[in-house]
Amino acid sequence: MQRRGVLGAASLLAVLVTLGFAPARAQQEPIVFGLITPLSPPGETALGQLAKRGAELGVDYINEKGGVLGRKVALSVHDSAGKNEQGVAAYRRLVSSEKAVAVFGFIHSGVNIAVNEVAKEMGVPTMGTQTGASDVTAKKYDIAFRTHAVDAPRAAAWLGWIQKNKWKRISVIAETTDYGIGLAKETEKQNKDKNLGLEIQTIMFDRTTTDLLPQLLQVKAFKPDAIVNIGVGQPLDLIITQAHTTGLLPGAQMVTSYDAPARPQFWQLHGDKGVGINFIAFYSPKSELSDLGKEFAKRYQAKFNEPPVYAALNGFANAIVFAEAIKTANSTEPKAMIKALEEGSFTGWSTSPLTFPRAEGPLWHNWSPPLMVLRYATKDQTPATAEVAYVLGQ
Amino acid sequence: MIFSTELLVQTVLSGLMVGVLYALMALGITFIYSIVKTINWAMGEFYMIGSYIQFVAVHYVLGARWWWLAAIISAAGTFLIGLILEPILIKPMYARPMQRRDDYATVVTIALLLLLRSLAVALGGPNQYRPESDLPVVWIGPLPQEGARVAAFVCALLALGIFWIVIKKTWVGLALRAAAQNRLAVQTSGVDVYRLDAIAFAIGVALAGLSGALLAPLFMVFPTNGAVTTVKGFEIIVIGGLGSIPGALIGGLLLGLVESLGAAFVSSPYQNVYGFLLVILVLIIRPNGLFGERGREA
Numbered sequence: 160m161q162r163r164g165v166l167g168a169a170s171l172l173a174v175l176v177t178l179g180f181a182p183a184r185a186q187q188e189p190i191v192f193g194l195i196t197p198l199s200p201p202g203e204t205a206l207g208q209l210a211k212r213g214a215e216l217g218v219d220y221i222n223e224k225g226g227v228l229g230r231k232v233a234l235s236v237h238d239s240a241g242k243n244e245q246g247v248a249a250y251r252r253l254v255s256s257e258k259a260v261a262v263f264g265f266i267h268s269g270v271n272i273a274v275n276e277v278a279k280e281m282g283v284p285t286m287g288t289q290t291g292a293s294d295v296t297a298k299k300y301d302i303a304f305r306t307h308a309v310d311a312p313r314a315a316a317w318l319g320w321i322q323k324n325k326w327k328r329i330s331v332i333a334e335t336t337d338y339g340i341g342l343a344k345e346t347e348k349q350n351k352d353k354n355l356g357l358e359i360q361t362i363m364f365d366r367t368t369t370d371l372l373p374q375l376l377q378v379k380a381f382k383p384d385a386i387v388n389i390g391v392g393q394p395l396d397l398i399i400t401q402a403h404t405t406g407l408l409p410g411a412q413m414v415t416s417y418d419a420p421a422r423p424q425f426w427q428l429h430g431d432k433g434v435g436i437n438f439i440a441f442y443s444p445k446s447e448l449s450d451l452g453k454e455f456a457k458r459y460q461a462k463f464n465e466p467p468v469y470a471a472l473n474g475f476a477n478a479i480v481f482a483e484a485i486k487t488a489n490s491t492e493p494k495a496m497i498k499a500l501e502e503g504s505f506t507g508w509s510t511s512p513l514t515f516p517r518a519e520g521p522l523w524h525n526w527s528p529p530l531m532v533l534r535y536a537t538k539d540q541t542p543a544t545a546e547v548a549y550v551l552g553q
Numbered sequence: 554m555i556f557s558t559e560l561l562v563q564t565v566l567s568g569l570m571v572g573v574l575y576a577l578m579a580l581g582i583t584f585i586y587s588i589v590k591t592i593n594w595a596m597g598e599f600y601m602i603g604s605y606i607q608f609v610a611v612h613y614v615l616g617a618r619w620w621w622l623a624a625i626i627s628a629a630g631t632f633l634i635g636l637i638l639e640p641i642l643i644k645p646m647y648a649r650p651m652q653r654r655d656d657y658a659t660v661v662t663i664a665l666l667l668l669l670r671s672l673a674v675a676l677g678g679p680n681q682y683r684p685e686s687d688l689p690v691v692w693i694g695p696l697p698q699e700g701a702r703v704a705a706f707v708c709a710l711l712a713l714g715i716f717w718i719v720i721k722k723t724w725v726g727l728a729l730r731a732a733a734q735n736r737l738a739v740q741t742s743g744v745d746v747y748r749l750d751a752i753a754f755a756i757g758v759a760l761a762g763l764s765g766a767l768l769a770p771l772f773m774v775f776p777t778n779g780a781v782t783t784v785k786g787f788e789i790i791v792i793g794g795l796g797s798i799p800g801a802l803i804g805g806l807l808l809g810l811v812e813s814l815g816a817a818f819v820s821s822p823y824q825n826v827y828g829f830l831l832v833i834l835v836l837i838i839r840p841n842g843l844f845g846e847r848g849r850e851a
Contacts, residue, residue, distance in 0.1 A: 199674055199776075200674075200775060200776050200777040201777060201780075204680070205680055335822045362821050363821055363822040364816070364821050364822060364824065365822055365823070365824055365825050367781050367825060368781075368816075368824050368825065369772045369781050369782065370567075370571050370772075370812075370813075372567045372571075372813070373564050373567060373568070373812075373813045373814075373816040373817035373821070373824070374816060374817070374821050376560055376563050376564060376567070376817060377554065377555055377560070377817055377821075380555040380557065380560050381555060392681070393681055393773060393775065396681060396683075396773060397772070397773070400699070400771070401699075404690055404697055404698065404699045404702075405697055406690075406697055424680050424681065424682070427682065427683065428681060428682070428683045428773070429683075430685065
């Protein structure tokens with residue numbers, strides 16, 4: 160009899176927990192944001208770390224301000240290692256098991272494109288944090304968003320810089336990834352469409368190649384005025400080193416396709432040979448920040464003892480934008496969030512508001528940061544003191 | 554593609570130089586295999602360790618002038634690590650009765666690969682580094698070369714020479730060659746074959762470590778920098794023949810040449826494919842490699 164009583168009490172407790180307490184507990188469960196970013200090789204790990212730092216500070220900021228819809232936000236970090244399959248597996252796990260409502264942090268275009276193919280079926284929106292290939296958004300998937308410069312304005316930036324300096328012979332040396340191929344093609348296309356009259360030599364290479372001397376000897380034989388270096392990570396640095404060896408540099412000008420030289424390790428890697436390098440940048444410490452951007456810069460400086468760079472700013476902004484979209488939609492339901500993103504205007508780090516219109520081509524759901532070419536004129540310069548060689552649109 | 558005689562000569566020289574450096578790695582793999590009868594899949598990680606030691610030694614302790622001493626320290630360091638690891642990881646394969654030795658060796662060395670790579674990420678972070686080099690650019694005929702590359706080339710040739718002398722002219726070399734031919738016979742002659750295994754493994758990984766140290770100023774230092782070079786090493790031993798020392802050198806030179814010429818004059822994106830085409834061609838013509846011996850079975 161006593162045993163039956165205990166069993167009855169246990170059953171009653173179970174029912175109470177199931178009916179009463181469980182929903183209350185679910186209410187308190189955090190909203191999960193997924194971060195898929197390269198944190199181990201062969202991915203661009205430095206950018207991944209920077210995006211992660213920004214995203215973590217973004218989530219901290221959101222939670223300090225009371226969270227979203229009365230719930231805290233949790234960041235679940237997954238390493239893509241720059242590999243498409245690893246990124247796709249992470250997305251599946253985030254959405255299926257961890258119930259993530261938004262996924263961002265993408266650095267490699269290939270990973271972002273591959274994930275979007277799965278995301279369009281699973282429905283949870285993605286945000287390309289620093290992915291440049293057109294196809295990330297040009298396929299016009301409802302779930303695909305991006306806060307980065309696409310191929311067209313980026314190529315326009317270096318072509319504008321080249322035109323400003325009246326150079327005629329251009330070598331484009333690009334890796335055979337979605338990123339490299341897209342940018343090399345876009346450069347050739349704009350030269351033709353805008354009738355710029357540039358003579359362009361395009362050389363593609365496999366990004367696992369450890370020796371680019373044969374390719375750079377070809378570049379040297381072409382006698383270019385300027386070289387567009389479209390390598391990411393190790394190949395970018397290898398091209399700078401071996402271009403010096405062949406005597407291409409410092410004679411010709413070189414522009415790198417993204418802001419890798421903005422990192423402190425640039426001078427350790429290149430020393431004197433880094434002088435004269437130009438690089439595409441999306442943010443300069445001279446750029447004006449929004450109030451939110453200033454707040455982030457202050458927190459970042461305090462935590463990491465260095466000023467924030469672009470990937471960190473974007474990681475932060477991505478988290479904020481998704482949180483604001485959930486608030487606007489008053490829901491974490493993907494379709495409602497997507498509608499809020501498409502129709503809303505959000506404050507990020509830049510003074511220009513973030514919008515994601517249903518525009519044509521790669522500008523679909525895309526917010527583009529300002530684009531400029533910075534130049535290191537002396538050794539050990541920081542991006543803050545680098546010369547602004549060209550600003551797109553000015 | 555632009556073609557000129559000067560460009561052809563430059564490309565050939567560039568291919569030959571990188572070929573010798575590849576050969577150094579292949580030599581380590583083939584040497585370990587010929588004695589221990591084990592393929593060390595973690596060879597690239599010893600290359601990586603060598604490059605990290607070189608960076609730390611040059612950047613923090615010795616300075617660019619003493620790069621050669623740092624390279625010796627790197628080789629010695631990886632030799633010691635090999636000497637310590639072999640009895641723990643490889644020796645049980647022979648010391649205990651074991652049915653599937655090859656599977657054991659594969660699993661153990663791949664596990665070692667993952668461990669060492671993760672350790673490098675944890676200790677050194679994901680960033681790239683480069684040991685400073687103050688060696689000036691050197692002109693080899695019409696080809697400008699980084700001083701560090703020329704130094705690496707000369708040191709690689711020197712290391713290959715020393716290796717040849719040790720193998721051919723010393724008692725240890727004689728014992729190692731004997732073990733490569735017949736382990737049982739060596740054991741019955743009273744030689745401690747386990748000790749020879751450890752020495753062979755340590756010499757093999759030291760060659761990889763030296764290779765990593767010499768190439769660090771050129772190809773940089775990061776946790777996976779040994780991966781590609783290891784693949785080249787395996788391609789070379791297929792081309793030259795598993796267990797053949799001249800095969801490693803000739804295979805390295807051929808691979809360097811084919812890749813450079815293909816990238817410069819055929820199509821650059823397929824630079825890595827040309828090496829594999831060469832491997833397939835050699836496998837069709839001489840399945841045991843250019844200098845490989847046909848296996849004898851009882």
